[in-house]
Amino acid sequence: MARADELAAHSEQPGGLTRVSLSPEYRAASERVMGWMREAGMTARLDAIGNVAGRYEGERAGLPCLMLGSHLDTVRDAGRYDGMLGVICAIECVQALHSAGRRLPFAIEVLGFTDEEGVRFGVTLLGSRALAGTLDPALLEAKDRNGMTMAEALRGFGLDPARIGTAARSRGELLAYAELHIEQGPVLEAEGLPVGVVTAINGYTRMRVSIEGTAGHAGTVPMALRRDALAAAAECVLAVERAAASEPEVVATVGRLEALPGAINVIPGGARFTVDVRAPDDARRLRAAARIEKEISSICARRGVALASERTQEQGVTACSPWLIERLARAVEGEGLRVRRLPSGAGHDGMALQTIADIGMLFVRCANGISHNPAEAIRAADAAAGARVLLRFIEEFRPRELQ
Amino acid sequence: MARADELAAHSEQPGGLTRVSLSPEYRAASERVMGWMREAGMTARLDAIGNVAGRYEGERAGLPCLMLGSHLDTVRDAGRYDGMLGVICAIECVQALHSAGRRLPFAIEVLGFTDEEGVRFGVTLLGSRALAGTLDPALLEAKDRNGMTMAEALRGFGLDPARIGTAARSRGELLAYAELHIEQGPVLEAEGLPVGVVTAINGYTRMRVSIEGTAGHAGTVPMALRRDALAAAAECVLAVERAAASEPEVVATVGRLEALPGAINVIPGGARFTVDVRAPDDARRLRAAARIEKEISSICARRGVALASERTQEQGVTACSPWLIERLARAVEGEGLRVRRLPSGAGHDGMALQTIADIGMLFVRCANGISHNPAEAIRAADAAAGARVLLRFIEEFRPRELQ
Numbered sequence: 001m002a003r004a005d006e007l008a009a010h011s012e013q014p015g016g017l018t019r020v021s022l023s024p025e026y027r028a029a030s031e032r033v034m035g036w037m038r039e040a041g042m043t044a045r046l047d048a049i050g051n052v053a054g055r056y057e058g059e060r061a062g063l064p065c066l067m068l069g070s071h072l073d074t075v076r077d078a079g080r081y082d083g084m085l086g087v088i089c090a091i092e093c094v095q096a097l098h099s100a101g102r103r104l105p106f107a108i109e110v111l112g113f114t115d116e117e118g119v120r121f122g123v124t125l126l127g128s129r130a131l132a133g134t135l136d137p138a139l140l141e142a143k144d145r146n147g148m149t150m151a152e153a154l155r156g157f158g159l160d161p162a163r164i165g166t167a168a169r170s171r172g173e174l175l176a177y178a179e180l181h182i183e184q185g186p187v188l189e190a191e192g193l194p195v196g197v198v199t200a201i202n203g204y205t206r207m208r209v210s211i212e213g214t215a216g217h218a219g220t221v222p223m224a225l226r227r228d229a230l231a232a233a234a235e236c237v238l239a240v241e242r243a244a245a246s247e248p249e250v251v252a253t254v255g256r257l258e259a260l261p262g263a264i265n266v267i268p269g270g271a272r273f274t275v276d277v278r279a280p281d282d283a284r285r286l287r288a289a290a291r292i293e294k295e296i297s298s299i300c301a302r303r304g305v306a307l308a309s310e311r312t313q314e315q316g317v318t319a320c321s322p323w324l325i326e327r328l329a330r331a332v333e334g335e336g337l338r339v340r341r342l343p344s345g346a347g348h349d350g351m352a353l354q355t356i357a358d359i360g361m362l363f364v365r366c367a368n369g370i371s372h373n374p375a376e377a378i379r380a381a382d383a384a385a386g387a388r389v390l391l392r393f394i395e396e397f398r399p400r401e402l403q
Numbered sequence: 404m405a406r407a408d409e410l411a412a413h414s415e416q417p418g419g420l421t422r423v424s425l426s427p428e429y430r431a432a433s434e435r436v437m438g439w440m441r442e443a444g445m446t447a448r449l450d451a452i453g454n455v456a457g458r459y460e461g462e463r464a465g466l467p468c469l470m471l472g473s474h475l476d477t478v479r480d481a482g483r484y485d486g487m488l489g490v491i492c493a494i495e496c497v498q499a500l501h502s503a504g505r506r507l508p509f510a511i512e513v514l515g516f517t518d519e520e521g522v523r524f525g526v527t528l529l530g531s532r533a534l535a536g537t538l539d540p541a542l543l544e545a546k547d548r549n550g551m552t553m554a555e556a557l558r559g560f561g562l563d564p565a566r567i568g569t570a571a572r573s574r575g576e577l578l579a580y581a582e583l584h585i586e587q588g589p590v591l592e593a594e595g596l597p598v599g600v601v602t603a604i605n606g607y608t609r610m611r612v613s614i615e616g617t618a619g620h621a622g623t624v625p626m627a628l629r630r631d632a633l634a635a636a637a638e639c640v641l642a643v644e645r646a647a648a649s650e651p652e653v654v655a656t657v658g659r660l661e662a663l664p665g666a667i668n669v670i671p672g673g674a675r676f677t678v679d680v681r682a683p684d685d686a687r688r689l690r691a692a693a694r695i696e697k698e699i700s701s702i703c704a705r706r707g708v709a710l711a712s713e714r715t716q717e718q719g720v721t722a723c724s725p726w727l728i729e730r731l732a733r734a735v736e737g738e739g740l741r742v743r744r745l746p747s748g749a750g751h752d753g754m755a756l757q758t759i760a761d762i763g764m765l766f767v768r769c770a771n772g773i774s775h776n777p778a779e780a781i782r783a784a785d786a787a788a789g790a791r792v793l794l795r796f797i798e799e800f801r802p803r804e805l806q
Contacts, residue, residue, distance in 0.1 A: 265775070
């Protein structure tokens with residue numbers, strides 16, 4: 001808990017937590033995490049995309065690893081556990097092994113991924129995609145809100161954009177990837193359980209929508225002659241909300257919206273917004289996304305404004321591997337706890353890592369299901385329970401072929 | 404036209420025009436305008452709020468003045484004539500008198516007002532209110548989008564916030580205020596006329612609305628449990644649009660809207676927006692504003708989000724003085740043009756100056772009624788016609804008592 005507090009101090013703004021990738025505060029948090037890794041007997045480094053990578057060798061050097069971890073970037077005005085708890089608990093587990101002088105028949109790597117949240121460049125999972133070798137190099141030209149490209153941000157951070165390919169790892173190096181994370185939902189709290197085993201990560205569709213109307217003077221253009229881009233966008237926001245409600249368990253969110261030029265006495269000539277659609281079932285998600293696109297298109301046609309809409313990300317449901325679900329469940333039982341299996345409504349780095357490793361996830365209960373919010377909270381006892389389950393999972397871990 | 408082009412180069416961004424008050428580009432434009440004033444035989448200075456003030460003495464020094472002018476600040480991504488044309492034409496008229504060695508039985512002052520548009524601090528008519536002595540000192544604490552207060556901006560510009568009272572002028576110093584401005588509407592173009600005489604300036608009501616919902620993770624909070632501030636704001640934007648359409652000749656605009664924290668995967672916990680309502684009739688405007696407030700309040704109550712709404716500005720219809728309308732109409736006729744009287748849908752500095760002077764306004768035709776937009780355009784011949792009418796008005800001007 002103290003380490004979560006300490007990391008939370010590395011923020012863009014005082015009195016709150018915002019830590020986007022490749023920022024000075026991200027640098028400071030990374031340095032702190034690498035310090036803890038080294039105290040726990042690991043080697044630690046920043047890889048070519050800015051992930052913090054620690055390694056604890058097994059019985060001999062160079063063995064394939066069990067990879068643990070989570071992410072170190074945050075959303076704007078974030079909580080202090082989403083991401084960071086998984087990194088801190090993994091280091092804690094390695095520390096326990098190191099203190100006991102134990103080496104296992106495999107290496108352990110702990111990753112603190114960069115830009116899982118996608119806040120800075122509008123695209124998520126940058127660190128884990130680079131590690132999986134699936135980061136599209138075109139993303140190097142993606143810009144942050146200040147117009148800085150990812151390539152420029154990497155350079156400013158002391159990294160070489162031409163070398164991001166070296167962050168990629170191969171399937172042969174990884175025995176599995178297991179992540180501890182706060183639930184970010186209300187299920188475990190409702191059932192009175194400190195931890196749960198994740199069965200799958202919901203899929204999502206993300207869109208970027210841009211509407212062009214005609215800017216004009218707020219006092220002189222009659223209502224009937226207006227082509228107000230913001231009024232069109234407002235209708236679209238409500239269409240997104242309705243489309244989500246039309247399919248069970250689908251959620252859809254407009255998280256960013258910008259009106260241009262953005263003056264009190266100017267009819268907005270432009271509007272830009274994002275759409276995020278998620279579901280535990282791919283068919284339902286895709287139906288909702290198609291419905292949103294159709295409604296947005298008909299709203300813009302009716303209002304006579306130009307529309308440019310694109311799907312920026314599409315991610316199917318990510319299944320956790322049955323054998324890892326099973327091993328995590330055994331570790332939960334081993335700690336004397338009831339096993340609750342549940343899907344994840346939020347996305348996680350495992351979605352990117354599934355192309356190079358089987359994945360498993362352990363959830364820790366959080367207060368009121370709140371995350372991405374300063375009110376995000378967990379109990380110290382639950383963090384401890386999560387870390388104990390994770391340590392037991394590590395100690396009892398055997399590669400897939402040996403199940 | 405060349406001077407309008409020259410001023411347009413003093414912009415916050417290249418390739419477009421944005422010049423907010425007390426900025427470096429506002430400073431540069433002011434210096435240029437003061438140079439033109441001095442070439443036209445005037446003294447020129449910046450007053451305590453940052454207005455450019457030029458004076459051309461009459462037959463003897465210290466006579467009361469006919470005040471001319473308009474504003475030098477712009478909206479974001481503006482056109483180059485809204486405001487500037489009135490200042491440039493007034494200087495041109497004084498230049499004509501100066502070249503002919505003429506002195507009139509009154510002084511002429513030409514004002515280039517600061518912050519008519521209200522872009523920087525969200526409050527309009529700052530320069531003309533200071534000149535009228537009606538600027539609320541509490542506005543010195545108003546903040547721009549970077550959190551800088553007006554007092555700090557004045558200091559940064561080399562002005563002393565404690566001295567803004569010295570910008571105030573008294574009724575005895577002014578014989579009248581007359582402003583030339585582009586129409587910003589489609590009437591003169593539809594009737595094939597280069598100029599028109601303004602009868603009144605529409606009144607307006609402005610509001611600032613803030614909605615607080617609950618931020619949360621875009622993937623984990625079911626639709627039914629959300630309190631999405633942006634979705635509520637989107638409903639409000641459409642209510643504003645509907646309310647305007649419910650009263651004839653009323654227009655209403657949401658020009659700024661911001662969702663907080665503003666990340667693709669976070670349910671917006673906060674939303675802020677502005678409302679601008681205008682009408683040529685005070686009763687209709689106030690009915691529309693009350694309807695907007697009632698609908699916003701009921702939307703927020705139904706959605707379970709907190710609402711804070713305030714009227715930031717309230718301005719009744721401003722009538723132009725009949726004797727000035729008459730003198731401007733005679734000058735139009737004197738130039739061989741048909742007289743078209745029309746109201747102004749946009750606000751102007753005269754609204755603030757009416758407390759210390761009778762006011763009159765002359766409109767110049769603009770293309771497609773477009774303003775507050777880079778596509779704002781006028782014909783050179785229309786600018787010349789406007790300047791000739793203004794010069795004739797000045798030359799034939801007699802104080803009210805002598806009508």
